[in-house]
Amino acid sequence: GAVVSQHPSRVICKSGTSVKIECRSLDFQATTMFWYRQFPKQSLMLMATSNEGSKATYEQGVEKDKFLINHASLTLSTLTVTSAHPEDSSFYICSARNRPPSYEQYFGPGTRLTVT
Amino acid sequence: GENVEQHPSTLSVQEGDSAVIKCTYSDSASNYFPWYKQELGKRPQLIIDIRSNVGEKKDQRIAVTLNKTAKHFSLHITETQPEDSAVYFCAASGYSTLTFGKGTMLLVSP
Numbered sequence A: 001g002a003v004v005s006q007h008p009s010r011v012i013c014k015s016g017t018s019v020k021i022e023c024r025s026l027d028f029q030a031t032t033m034f035w036y037r038q039f040p041k042q043s044l045m046l047m048a049t050s051n052e053g054s055k056a057t058y059e060q061g062v063e064k065d066k067f068l069i070n071h072a073s074l075t076l077s078t079l080t081v082t083s084a085h086p087e088d089s090s091f092y093i094c095s096a097r098n099r100p101p102s103y104e105q106y107f108g109p110g111t112r113l114t115v116t
Numbered sequence B: 001g002e003n004v005e006q007h008p009s010t011l012s013v014q015e016g017d018s019a020v021i022k023c024t025y026s027d028s029a030s031n032y033f034p035w036y037k038q039e040l041g042k043r044p045q046l047i048i049d050i051r052s053n054v055g056e057k058k059d060q061r062i063a064v065t066l067n068k069t070a071k072h073f074s075l076h077i078t079e080t081q082p083e084d085s086a087v088y089f090c091a092a093s094g095y096s097t098l099t100f101g102k103g104t105m106l107l108v109s110p
Helices: none
Strands: A004-007 A010-013 A019-025 A032-038 A044-051 A067-073 A076-081 A090-097 A105-107 A111-115 B004-007 B010-014 B019-025 B032-038 B045-051 B056-059 B062-067 B072-077 B086-092 B104-109
Touching (some): A019 A032, A019 A090, A076 A090, A105 B045, B004 B086, B010 B019, B019 B086
Parallel strands (some): A010 A111
Antiparallel strands (some): A004 A019, A032 A044, A090 A105, B032 B045
């Protein structure tokens, strides 16, 4: 299957600071990337859908000013958690989907964010 | 929007037994149904998927069945092994976003 990388794998930051997470599709061009959040022992919660060259579409309840998403190229999307607080601590996972008519989504390895 | 229900939440089997996980979905427009396996702290891995024009798909010990009329689909794992122990998620979508079930923790005892 396709390879998606995510960086960093773990990050610890202080409350009030911002953190950027990168998601890259390594061997295919991803017209669409997705950002998920996963709490311990829970399912994946979609935060936003990111299409290359356009603004991200956020799910209800997700603050777009807090979770900034940029999809500047067909292989890179970034998620910036701004003014992070302890309640933002979570496992953030991106996924990427190839060009139509592909349906498959391939996940990155995730980023464990801890806000102290 | 789409709503996916998954059962059971936990499933314990003996090595060599079969395991079945069931999901239902609400949106009749959904036409793509993947299953993911997630080990602790790792990424979800696509293990099998099925599209709505097919009723069953098999890949070695893993099979998925789909009943579009009843809006449910199931994952079947035969001859389970300890390394099958993980959390399994079903999902459903049209050509847009995936909606995930809550997951099933499968424990295979040697």
